[in-house]
Amino acid sequence: MPHLDHRAFVNDCRDERGVGHHTLRAYAQDLRTFARFTEAHRLSDPLSKDDILAYHRHLRDALGAKPATIERRLVTLKSYFAWREDRNSALPSPFADVRISVRIPRRLPRPIDRDTLRAVLHEGEDTFAVRSKSGADDAIAASQNDVTILIIKLLIVTGLRISELTNVKVRDVSHDGSQILVNGKGNRERIVFVPNHKLQEELRHFLEARYAQSGSSAPLFLNTGGRRLRSATFRKRLRALSRRLGIEPHLTPHRFRHSAATLLIEEGIDIRMVQALLGHASLRTTEIYVRVSNHALRRALERADILDVLRN
CATH class of the missing domain: 1.10.150 (DNA polymerase; domain 1)
Structure with a gap:
């Protein structure tokens, strides 16, 4: 052998x-x-x-x-x-003359529709009360549900993989909550931006609380036991939220990533900018979201059916 x-x-x-x-x-x-x-x-x-x-x-x-x-x-x-x-050149590769073609069906990603996203965000309205004074003494103690909703919002606006977000440390977030340094696939670092001002404020107040509790080198997100929140734990939270809101199929972190990419392209953001945001090494990986957007466009046009409108 x-x-x-x-x-x-x-x-x-x-x-x-x-x-x-x-x-x-x-x-x-x-x-x-x-x-x-x-x-x-x-x-x-x-x-x-x-x-x-x-x-x-x-x-x-x-x-x-x-x-x-x-x-x-x-x-x-x-x-x-x-x-x-x-x-060891005495052990040649048996793949030298092998030509195997494996046909992989190209599955389109399944982003979350806008109405469902609105329902999820409505669940977390006013999650963090923004205080007039900032600082460690005003640190806000966030509940598990607060943290879940905050992570969801960040996934929607940044398109991060859940493993990238759960590995973020307090020091990786800018003081104003406007950008996050993440370590992606292949240990490639990139900066993602948080463009929404209200979300920046929520993240900033949460950041102050975490810094006051554990310092700058601690994980940003913790589980109920006080250890780094793991991807699998967050997936369980999403399943529970899906059951509570009656969402089928259930929410997953990667569906939020798909949604982030699809929404940005539908809103006219250049595909290369979306590629940089998602941390894709190849533009081909990002191009699939253009197809998803075209699929949405086709459904919208079929619903409108201009010829039928003109006949009536």
């Missing part, structure tokens, strides 16, 4: 390429899946093109993996063998 040096590969991706935690975890999972396959089929080095094709069939037919999962696992494996060959 070939020896797959998972840990060294993952560590190298982290240290040399700055790959994010979630991607590293996916790499390790992908390589473990292949290791189980090689063990079950008693494969040994040097692996061949036929071994890779057999693994592709195994993923597709035996495991019933989705096309996107198959593509990711093969891409991980190809990267691993290229890395291994670079370290």
